[in-house]
Amino acid sequence: MENKNKKILLKVENASFYLNNKALIKEVSLEIKQGEIVTLIGPNGSGKSTTAKIALGIYKKIEGRVRRFTERIGYVPQKISVDWTLPIRVIDFMSLTEDLKNDQINVALNLTGVDHLKNKSLSNLSGGEFQRVLIARAIAKKPELLVLDEPVQGVDFKGEIALYELIKKISEKLNCGILLISHDLHVVMSATDFVICLNGHVCCSGKPHTVAKDEKYKELFGDRASNILSLYEHEHDHSHSADGSIDPKK
Amino acid sequence: MFDDFFIRALIAGIGISLVTGPLGCFIVWRRLSFFAGTLAHSALLGVTMALFFEINIAFSVFIISAVLAILLLQLQKKTKLPNDALLGLLAHASLAVGLVVIGFLTSIRFDVMALLFGDILAVNQNDLLVIWLGGGLILIILKLIWKPLFASTVNYELSEAEGMKPDKFNAIFTILTAALIAISIKIVGLLLITGMLIIPAATARNVSNNPKQMVIFSVIFGLISVLVGLFTSLKINSASGPSIITATLLLFIISLIKFKKVSELKK
Numbered sequence: 001m002e003n004k005n006k007k008i009l010l011k012v013e014n015a016s017f018y019l020n021n022k023a024l025i026k027e028v029s030l031e032i033k034q035g036e037i038v039t040l041i042g043p044n045g046s047g048k049s050t051t052a053k054i055a056l057g058i059y060k061k062i063e064g065r066v067r068r069f070t071e072r073i074g075y076v077p078q079k080i081s082v083d084w085t086l087p088i089r090v091i092d093f094m095s096l097t098e099d100l101k102n103d104q105i106n107v108a109l110n111l112t113g114v115d116h117l118k119n120k121s122l123s124n125l126s127g128g129e130f131q132r133v134l135i136a137r138a139i140a141k142k143p144e145l146l147v148l149d150e151p152v153q154g155v156d157f158k159g160e161i162a163l164y165e166l167i168k169k170i171s172e173k174l175n176c177g178i179l180l181i182s183h184d185l186h187v188v189m190s191a192t193d194f195v196i197c198l199n200g201h202v203c204c205s206g207k208p209h210t211v212a213k214d215e216k217y218k219e220l221f222g223d224r225a226s227n228i229l230s231l232y233e234h235e236h237d238h239s240h241s242a243d244g245s246i247d248p249k250k
Numbered sequence: 251m252f253d254d255f256f257i258r259a260l261i262a263g264i265g266i267s268l269v270t271g272p273l274g275c276f277i278v279w280r281r282l283s284f285f286a287g288t289l290a291h292s293a294l295l296g297v298t299m300a301l302f303f304e305i306n307i308a309f310s311v312f313i314i315s316a317v318l319a320i321l322l323l324q325l326q327k328k329t330k331l332p333n334d335a336l337l338g339l340l341a342h343a344s345l346a347v348g349l350v351v352i353g354f355l356t357s358i359r360f361d362v363m364a365l366l367f368g369d370i371l372a373v374n375q376n377d378l379l380v381i382w383l384g385g386g387l388i389l390i391i392l393k394l395i396w397k398p399l400f401a402s403t404v405n406y407e408l409s410e411a412e413g414m415k416p417d418k419f420n421a422i423f424t425i426l427t428a429a430l431i432a433i434s435i436k437i438v439g440l441l442l443i444t445g446m447l448i449i450p451a452a453t454a455r456n457v458s459n460n461p462k463q464m465v466i467f468s469v470i471f472g473l474i475s476v477l478v479g480l481f482t483s484l485k486i487n488s489a490s491g492p493s494i495i496t497a498t499l500l501l502f503i504i505s506l507i508k509f510k511k512v513s514e515l516k517k
Binding site: 053057082 | 278413459465
């Protein structure tokens, strides 16, 4: 299949990163190809954001090797704060790293549902609104590689699902590679091509259903987490009526 | 109508405020006020070096400021002292060393007051050339690096991740600041240049809602301050440098009133 020859966008090989002599991550390797969504999961402090920052070249003093094969990168950081002294509107922020036409900005803001905030100050946005603007900015420049560090934090439940659907749609439409960090195991298991389970090092990795069955994954997230997948993948041989009782399929 | 020296002072002041406006905005945005102050303090040492080695004052000040900036970066890496302590250390140490060295230069008649507070009325044609050529160059470079510099000002990691090379442009910005201090030391003096950088920008923040607007207002407030300050010093015979800075302060106070009104309206 020709599809197998998709362009590699990012390659991290045996990367370790130390801060004050303490290893934040150890010998992490990953690879992202065009049109592929790779997700990092793991408990707090397991080095997910660190791995993303190493992949992006923000942390440079590392052991191992990082190669990026594209310069068109969109990044949604986990946390960003803009000082009050800097007056900046959403529209100014949109073309922060690349000059965009007005309609490009409108389209992107529209996709994440915040086009009405275009002329608002960044400092006046709510947490969820800010996340939507961050995502819009990252996709407006039509990147080849998207790095999303918990992109839907603070977004309302309905919006969360819509945004993950959007991310999936964008990866298909732009054929870009995505490195996603998420706590939402449901999403990870249903919308990802490859899962890397981190806990300072790579615990286990593979296709979502392989990882879900992995003992190490169960150890890290508990048995219930591995059932999440079956929630999504099991064939329905029945349906539920409104009161919860089972109706056999006709 | 006016004496030549006054016309020269006006031209010099206008030239300086065109540069301090945009540069000052970045200094306020990046929280570098104290850093700019430290560079300005080191300028005294730069001037004494210029007199000692008989070289151009602006050039010497520029070199000393740049060396100090590099020294600061090294100290930040090697010690665990907080940034403000390091800046205070460098600012006052370089000021002290400069004053000590001046004491030895007995052969030269030297007006320390003019150095601290500037003497815009003593500007000659040569100085004007330095200000307008140097200032023009600073502005052109700032315009060229605006995008990456602004991106790194908003968020370092974001700009690094998306290939804007923030380290490089932060370094260039430091050099531009040193250059501005070098060309303006004679006009407003080393104690007041920081005021000229920060106060018009702070005033502009109160009346702006986007970065470009803030830069434009910052330049306008700087220009008004220079004009008001100079004409006042002519009328009431006050010291010209301090008069300019006093004018910036007045504008700042007025902007606070306006700012309050605007934010009340929003409620």
